[in-house]
Amino acid sequence: MVKIIIGVVAVVLVAGGAYMLLNKDDVATENNQSTQTADTNSSEQTSEVAEQPKAEVSTVDGAIVALTDGGLSVGEKQGAFYDMIGAENGDKVDVDGTVVEMYEFSTTQKAQEAVTQLQSEDNTTYANGTFVILIHTTDPAVVEKIQGIL
Incomplete structure (x- = not known):
């Protein structure tokens, strides 16, 4: 029984590792996109704080x-x-x-x-x-x- 459990665990680990290797580009792309979004948001916030725009005057x-x-x-x-x-x-x-x-x-x-x-x-x-x-x-x-x- 122990041999069967060890075998199942080994298969799951191998399958999980293979899945990660096959999808590493997708995971890296998602991480990169979220990092870029965070960088963009912080840049926008920084420029908003640093720049005091003129009054929008039309009258x-x-x-x-x-x-x-x-x-x-x-x-x-x-x-x-x-x-x-x-x-x-x-x-x-x-x-x-x-x-x-x-x-x-x-x-x-x-x-x-x-x-x-x-x-x-x-x-x-x-x-x-x-x-x-x-x-x-x-x-x-x-x-x-x-x-x-x-």
Whole structure:
């Protein structure tokens, strides 16, 4: 009886070993895929923590809220002739003593065209999607504060 049990155990061990050898590529692939997934997830989490994205701003009111939340002093809206540059909406405000114009466009292409049209040596103009910001200074400290938020 003992010989039969030992024989059965030997057959099971040999069969299991053979199965593992035949399927080692599948097991390695599964392990590699789960490792890659874990690496990708941790990379995504790391980049999310390291990078603080700008506010998603598409309206003048949203920009004013973002600037205020960013710790800057924002004055009253002063109005702007936004329709002359093809914008859907726009306003001027005083941000920490610097005049900032903000315009809403219907497309990113129109926003980029406006940046080209508005840019000059004495201001800083850029687009954030369909939103254009014109800062009436080239002072790097002022520009960086505003660009860091918008």
